[in-house]
Amino acid sequence: MIRFLLRKLLVIVPTFIGISIVAFGFVRILPGDPVMLMAGERGLTAERHAELLAQFGFDRPIWVQYLDFVARIFQGDIGSSLVTKKPVLQEFAVLFPATLELALCAILLAALIGIPLGVLAAAKRGSWFDQLSMGVALTGYSMPIFWWGLLLIIFFSGTLGWTPVSGRISLMYYFPDSTGFMLIDSLLSGQKGAFASALHHLILPSIVLATIPMAVLARQTRSAMLEVLSEDYVRTARAKGLNPWRVVSLHAFRNALIPIVTTLGLQIGGLLTGAILTETIFSWPGIGKWMVDSISRRDYPVVQGGLMMIAIIVMAVNLIVDMLYALINPRIRHR
């Protein structure tokens, strides 16, 4: 297992170098620069523009700036935002728990609904349930998130008044951040109703963010299950007269888990970075919206540092998923 882990860690080194180049270079290829955007339509003389760029250090050769960027990463400094002037790491640490909290709730919801749906659909292949659930999954997969989110807000928050429109907790509650996870902080605050309010605020964004992963998981689970259900050992188990549900849940499901876990892992990576639209609609202060705002403002250090942080986290998630495979299927760690 340790050799397996070391092998995986070794692959991370070149990946890291590649990511650092992409993270640094991507935002610099885009036309426009932060000074120009700060000035907006108002305009800036060429001299003043050059002077301000030089103040930020953007007048140096690009490779010098890249080496500087890498050198500072090794010192644990990924720079400060050009706009807010705060260290990128500090901003990331404040915003990331919000994204993570939402992503975990969404993935939980997606797994709890998507996987059983897929298993049932496979077990009842061709039935009306199979067709209906896969039809719904396909609809969910193709749902434009922005439209879906607004639709839910208008119906559940606007018309029915069941859920709050947006935010992480009612504006009337205030307590300092302890962990950054609103569910935990609201409990720790001891304020009456705070936890319920935080939970209430998670409902709609979780549903919206879970919609696509739920659909993907349901479809993936169904196809993985169908493949396993046609295996000889399943037929043998059935022939032996085992309870059909026992065959499905124990014999087939466990063996179908590998592709499901892979999908789950990929979805988590996607959720951490793909929550942009959900965060925008629900005024959810997370890293997705932060990154997009920073790209449009050409806030180079935030985009570069933020991408590095996200890449590191996604790599860590992938490593964990790889280790889970090894646990689920011993053949993988001996390969």
Added chain:
Amino acid sequence: MKKMIAAGAMMAGLATPAFAGTLTVCLEGAPETFNPQLTSSGTTSTVLGQIYDGLVAVERGGSQIEPALAQSWTVSEDGLTYTFKLRQGVKWQTTADFTPTREFNADDVMFTFDRMTDDAHPYHSVNGGNYITFGTKLAGALESVEKIDDYTVAFKLKAPLAPFTGIMAHGSLKITSAEYAEQLLAAGTPELFDRNPVGTGPFQLQAYQTDAVVRLLPFAQTWGAEQGIAQNTPMVDAIIMAISADASVRVQRALAGECLISFYPNLADAPLIEQSEALDLVVAQVASSGFLTFNFNMEKFQDIRVRQALAHAINMEPLVEVVFNGMGHVTGAVVPPAFWGSADLPAYEYDPEKAKQLLAEAGYADGLEVQLWAVPVARPYMPNGRRAAEMVQADWAEIGVNAEIVTYEWAEYIQRARAFEAEVGMFGGIYDFPDPSQIPNNYFTCDAAGTPSPSNIGAWCNEDFIAIMAEAGAITDQDKRAELYVQAQQILYDDYAGVMFGGADQQMVVAKNVDGFVPAIFGTSRMSGVTVD
């Protein structure tokens, strides 16, 4: 809730008088910083305008300059020296980091400007040291700032600058505390100066939850309250500003009662708000101008008949009606009608027959190919660039002009437009300070060498226009200046330098139980003087 706010007020060391209600506000973006000097963002000004004061301010809901931290000012005869008499008895806010030992005086004004002007100042480079608004609007014109005595400060200019007091009212030139800066410097934490604000304004920061909520508490000893000026007195228990980037969501939050004031709803959501029993749609005038420019570096646009043909082929009335969702008004003047100095000019008459004829005379009887640029983002002067471009394209097609609509992401759009790549450019600007010269100067003048000013994307350089603008900029008599600006606009109009899109009003959603809220035309809409029933 009241209990929580009161506890917060006690923590911040405030003696809160009998205020009532919490004012919740849905803002379109997060504040970038807590020092106005470091930003050019309007949203940030909306937050910081409640905390800090400038020497002068723009009157509530108007465009005239009124005293703030300066009680009065005089201008020397040569127009080069502005002497400000400072208000006495102005207290600084007490925060967790800072307990002031003295009141506001000339040292604070000196500190504020020294930080921006003096490269060797210990605060100059703190937090990046980019003073974007000061750098673009005042740095080049300012000779020196001098302290005459504890309550008198003189600003000396290199050349007369008529909009000077207007510029001084800009949200980024608010006064910061010298004593607080010294304390932080001594503690080795000067960077906190721009994050934990200390101002003299009606509200002070309780907490900022990044990208989510800004919480402000009333500053009971603010000069407005102590000197009995109602509009500068905080009258609510707290202001909670919730950051909601999406305009439709801000409207939903207002409808659900989560926000009592919501900034900038989509124009299309107006009927929803009008139907609501709890909300009002408050119309705010917008000091901005949007227009089409012709590229004077290109031969085809140097012929005035081509410009005339294109201008007279646009049916502006329906365009403005559709694009501004019924909230616009058609005009031919660059300076918005709400302003002093605006010319009474109609839009160019819609006359496709005349346009066809002009085009034929110019040698384009068989048609003309043009690129028409469309702004990719919603701006106050142009809420829907794409739609506007499509309508212009359809109008031009009728006279045989084939327009290709071109657009880029906003940063790239600005960069390319400034490089004179736009054939027919769509552009515009928002007035930062209440002086009509800003947009004509930035968007339609050139320097002595014939280099267009940075936002003059059509490169229109007209000597008469430039001379009149320069003359108006060097005198302080407002009536005379207004007259000159009217003349300048007439020149621009007669030369078909651009086609104005007309102006629009902006909307705010305000709950019926909120009293005293007046949206600002310039800069910050003040929350002082506002009550919640």
